[in-house]
Structures are given as structure tokens and as C-alpha cells.
Amino acid sequence: MKSFKKSSFFLKILRYGFTIFIIISINFILPRMMPGDPLVFLFGEEVYGAAIRNPQLLQSLSEKYGLDKSLSEQFLIYIGNIINGDFGQSFSFGRSVAEIIAERIPLTLMLTIPSTILSLFIGTLLGLSLGFNSNSHLKRSVSSFLIALHSIPSYWFAMLLLLVFSLWLNLTPTGGAPPKDANIISILHHIALPFSLLTILNIAYISIIIRGLTMEIAEEPFVMTARSKGLSWIKLRIRHLLLPSLAPFLSLAAMELGFAFSGALLVEIAFSWPGIGYTMWQAVVERDYPLLQGAFTAVSLIVVLANAIADVLSYIFDPRIRMGENE
């Protein structure tokens, strides 16, 4: 019986492998499914134009990607290339996609990881307090405000911040990353606005979810018992509200990283912060499909990985999942 439950956990992990397979398949199918020659999508209009006039070049390009072979063979070649870290050439940069992505991922991580950690901390505290005695007037209006924040486009919020802090008050640069040899002051100067914006949006997201979890647990009889025993405010929250929600909290943290990543994409564009999101934008503008797909794959892999880690962690920490009671 136990081995069966264990295997259902591994099935879950296997599912992430399947997700990665789907992501790669989407990348493979899209350029081949669209009307027109897939070579246009793989090499850009310019190379394609040259290749049309030069049959030899066309031949060699086709062979490299195995476009003359059957679809299943092409797929194997494609997967082989990806395993070797070959995501193709970006035709607008004239460099390998893998190189560009490797250069830019750190910039996105620099923005999202500190922001996620800080907002998990603040968002959890805020959510716990909003979810407890949630019917007070003040708490309801704060919750409504946090919900309302979700209907504001992040990039527009970014434009407003740039208008006020960069143009009117002249406090921050109008965008871009700090130069390579920048000192810590200059880095903080550049990262301040995007970081603050992303953190505010993440806090709004996390606190609403934690509020929901807390409200659910607060209705349970054991919480009433604990309160009637006279347990202190802090102890009650940590022992009876936070600990039981640790497992959902961990999966929330992972989901949140995914959310932060998607959210960061548009924020990066507005601030010209050259991370993955900005790269996607550049790729869209240039219709540089290999670069676009590379960036998409990178973002998806990070999100899938974060989800898988959260599942492993909740498996380790939550006996309910480990024993299979949750199903």
C-alpha cells in the first residue's frame, strides 16, 4: 500500500517531465505548423532570402536541422540539439541563443528572487492578519485594495513611476541595467523602481492567497480551542495557522515564482531592464523566432523547476502528503 502512495508522488514528478516535453514539442511544432517555409522562422527573412537564391546554402541549412527528413526524425534531431544546449542562432543578434539567454537570466533572477523572498515574508504576515477576524471594516477595505491592484497593468504602473521618479523628480534613471562595472550604489539606483513595483504586485498576490488559506483554517474547531485556552496572538498564528498551511505555502511560493516571472516580463520591458522579459520583447520586435523560443523555454523551465522543488519540499515536510492522506 505504501509503495503505491510513494509511486503516486513520483507520478507527480513524472508529470513535470511530461510538461517539459510538451513545452519542447510546442517549440518544435509551431514553426513547422505555420503557413510558409519553416526556414523563415528558423533563420529569419534575410538568410531565407539568400538561401532561396543559393541552393547549396539552402541544402546545408536544411540538412543541419534535418528539414529534408521525416517529422519524427526532425523531432529527435531537435531534442538532441536542445540536450546539447543548442537553441539555434538569433538572427537579430547574430549570436547563439543559448549565449544570450545565459547572459540575461542573471538579470531577471537578480530582480525576481529578492523580490519573491521579501514579498513572501511581508505578504504572509499581511495575509495572516487579513484572514483572521476578516470581517473588520479596515481589513475588508485593505483586501479590496489588494484585489484592485491586480487590475492595474504592471507596465502602465511602471510608466507612472518613471514619469514621477525619473522625469519629474529626477531621482532614478529612466531605465536600463547598471553598467557592468557599476558599484553597489549605482546598481541600487537602477534596480530600485523595478524591484519596488514587482514587490508591491507580489505582495498583493501572496497576501490574498494566504488570507484565503487563513480564513479556511481559522474556522476549524481546533483554532477555537486554542483561542479559548488563551493562547497568545503570535503563538496561535504561528503554531496553528502557519504550520498547518506550510505545505500549501510551499506550493504557493513556487507558484509565486512563476507569477513573479511572468509579471517581471512586462515590468522589465517598461523599465528596459535587459532580463528575459526584455529579451522576449526584443525578439518580438525583430520577429527573431529562435530567440523568442529560447526565452520562452528558459522561463518555462524555471517555472516548472520551481513547482517540482515545491512538491518535493511539501512531500518532505507534510506528513499528510507523505502518508497519502491528502488524496
Next chain:
Amino acid sequence: MNKMEIIGISIISCIIFMALLSFGIGSIIDFPKSKQYSPPSIQNPLGTDDLGDDILELLIIGSRTSLLVGFLGALFSTIIGTIIGALSGFFRGVLDDVLGVIIDVFLVIPALPLMIVLAAYLSPSFWNIVIVIGLLWWPTTARLVRARAWQLKSAPFIESLLALGASKTYIVFKHVLPNVLGIASARFILSVSHAILIEAGLSFIGLGDPTNPSWGTMLHFAMTRGALLYGAWWTFIPPGLAISITSLAFIILGMGLEQRQKLSTRSMEDII
């Protein structure tokens, strides 16, 4: 009607009225152009952009695309999500396993980047954006509907139908689907809010329909043509405000509908 529904509906009616006005204005191209980047004045109540186009007129024309794409995208995604969710929740076994895995996979893959990729491959047009949203925004709806269909399965009236020998397909379409319509319609209203934001995001990136400019397109041009650096705040504050207010109005209406159904205390988190 509760208070939230009234607030939501009144704001939405104003926006719809604005979108209807746009049919009277026609196309932006044949306007007599004013001076570029002129701040709000009596002649141009919201000022003009870098081409001398009137912002108020652009705003009214943009409302049409933003609303229609939001509405149609949400409609398609809700229909797909409801059918997949109802089938998956009611039929256990292989069908549920397969659909369940598909739902899970698409819940994990970050939606916005995937939409950007798909939209970049399709040519930028009104219907392609609707299709992108419809094809990729259903998983959350499917998950909610699936949970409800699951509950329904053990409801006494469904069990008696099964005992009477009604076919499962008949039960799903005649009895399960009508019973998940409440949750699906609340979900639809919230999806409109999401779809409006997604359309704005795609247009902001430059994947919008160039012949049907939306509020997102206005933000795109404010960003790329330098209105922001020029300090022409009147070119980008109105469209962003319009997106936020419209999206919020649908959220308020959706919350009002959910409250009426008393779905659960956790409904708030499903909104985001």
C-alpha cells in the same frame, strides 16, 4: 442585485456606451490632425499624441477593440474550460486521467509567455488574439468546473438517473453542464477582466492588431515613440486608467455574482 453587482454593471454600461460611440467616429486616419503633443485643452480635451491625433478619440476607438477582444476571448476560454472540466470531473477513469494531466500541464506552463510566442507566430489580427486567449486561458476554469462536476457526481438526483439507466453523455450535457453554469458564468465575467488585461499586454508588446488599435496599442506607442520620455503624460495615463477601471469593473461584478452563489470563502483568491 447586491451592491457589487450594481457598481460593476454601471461602470461596464458606461464603457459599452463609449464603445458604441466609436462607431460614430469611424477611422482615425481621416481626422484633421492637430499639433503634436499638445497638452489637454478645450479643443483636445485629453491632448494629442506624437502624430497629432486626439487622445480622447483614440480612447473611444480603443474601447471597442479592448472590450470585444476581452469579451470574445473570455467566452471561448470559458466554453473550452467548462466542457473539459465537466467531462473530466464526471467521467472518471482514462478520460479524467488524460484531461487531468492536460489541465495540470497547462496550469504549470506560464500562460503569458506562451501567449506571446503563439501570437508572434500568428499574424497580428483581431481574431488571432481572441484565439490565443481562448486557447490558453481555460485551465483555471476547467479546474473549478471539474471540482464542481466531481461533487455533482455523487448528488442523489444524478445517482438516480444513473440507476434509471440514463447514458453518461446524456447526463453530462442535460444535467451536469446546466448545474455548472453558475460557476462558469461567474468565471466568465472574471475571465473578461483577465482577457482585457492580456489583450492590453499583448498589444503593449506590439502584438496587437494594427488596424484595430486598442488601449494597449496606445500604451505601446507611448512607450516606443517616446511620449514617456517627452513627459507627455496625457498620452498614456488615460488608456492605462481605462484598462484598470474596466478590468476592475468586471472583477467587482464577478465577485458580486460569486457572493450570490456563496461559493466559498476562498473565492477571492481564484480571482487572481
